[in-house]
Amino acid sequence: MRTSSPNDFDLFVIGGGSGGVRAARMAAARGARVALAESGALGGTCVNVGCIPKKLYSYAAGYAEAFEEAEGYGWHLAEAPTFNWRHLKAQRAKEIGRLNEVYLNLLNGPGVRVLRGHARFVDNAHTIEVNGERHTAQHVIVATGGRPFVPEFPGREHALVSDAMFDLEPFPKRLVVAGGGYIACEFASIFNGLGAQVTQLQRRAHVLTGFDEDLRHFVAAEMVKTGVDIRFNVQVSSIRRDGAELVLMLDRGQDLRADAVLFATGRVPNTEGLGLDAAGVQLDEKGAIRVDAQYRSSVPTVYALGDVSTRLQLTPVALAEAMVVVDALFPDPKRRAGPRQPPDYDFVPTAVFTHPNIATCGYTERAARVRFGDDKITVYCTEFKSLRHTLSGRSERTFMKLLVENDSDRVVGLHMVGADAGEIVQGFAVAMQAGATKAHFDRTIGIHPTSAEEFVTMREPSVG
CATH class of the missing domain: 3.50.50.60 (FAD/NAD(P)-binding domain)
Incomplete structure (x- = not known):
């Protein structure tokens, strides 16, 4: 044309x-x-x-977990794995x-x-x-x-942004991550899995603002179990170099020493x-x-x-x-459906590659109650240890949550923390885009044994 x-x-x-x-x-x-x-x-x-x-x-970090889990399934590594x-x-x-x-x-x-x-x-x-x-x-x-954006503070020049994390040299034995968004949580999980001692500093009382409240509390607890030291209600006041170390002064008057500091506080x-x-x-x-x-x-x-x-x-x-x-x-004359329409932003699925993974689609519980009415939302929630970890020896648990709008019975929120969460939620996002109801979920036969089947077997609303 x-x-x-x-x-x-x-x-x-x-x-x-x-x-x-x-x-x-x-x-x-x-x-x-x-x-x-x-x-x-x-x-x-x-x-x-x-x-x-x-x-x-994230895949690389996941192998460290897999090596540990293998022992529970009878695999004995002659030598401890090393990371290059x-x-x-x-x-x-x-x-x-x-x-x-x-x-x-x-x-x-x-x-x-x-x-x-x-x-x-x-x-x-x-x-x-x-x-x-x-x-x-x-x-x-x-x-x-x-x-990436780093706010102004004394020693700002010593802070790294996410773009620089892939080519750090040398590998930081002690990493401080400032921030509580998905980028901060992902890098905290990744470098913790690769062997760094990770401290995550968050100025709020929770991580992952904008995500479902139950989900963000659950994943924070799981990250702590893997070894990430998450500290809430704290900010970095200054950073200075002391030889090969970086010294962070926190707003509480404490200091913290690290080999590298990532600021993931916004874009x-x-x-x-x-x-x-x-x-x-x-x-x-x-x-x-x-x-x-x-x-x-x-x-x-x-x-x-x-x-x-x-x-x-x-x-x-x-x-x-x-x-x-x-x-x-530039219209496509072969497209019978006509010009595309903007996406439905309310039902855009997304994943966060923390360890364990997060995936969501639709409204958070708070947003759903604001949008549809506090008494118009029914919540279904479950958490469990997946079959994989019955023998692996890991204490990792999986979390799932459904939000249903009562008048239409439509599933308007779906949230998960657990292995392969993104792969699982992508399929459910198609159903949600099509307007799937809780009755549709209930009539769907689960694939057993999988974690995903829990989304179609939750029958009793959560209380409290």
């Missing part, structure tokens, strides 16, 4: 992360003239310093390099022009400059993602240096690009998707948003 536009391109995408690459290649496949600018490695945060390497390292940090880093780098090439090929295939460099608007919403060269485009998608949108003022694009109070229901910014020809805008910060969400924009701008 070639156009008669006087611009150089029909679509210019700023940012080569998951959402940007999806939008660029799908638009080009439909005949649009497309350019994509990226100053870093293709694939963005998810591929390079986020989801993919983080889960690879440099080998893991090299293997990860090799795989990420392969994925970078995959992303480049995905763009080259349909003819996307890839521009290596920092892009910014100049003069107006249709002119973008990359490496001193100016290009014009009829439409622009900003998909520059976000970046901010990558909107600086894009020339958004020149384009007339408005930002919200958090510095994210304001968008409407169809991801249009305050300028109708400029769109924003993924972490740089105001929606959920999840890779699959950015991919879904990209397709909504592409369908609107």
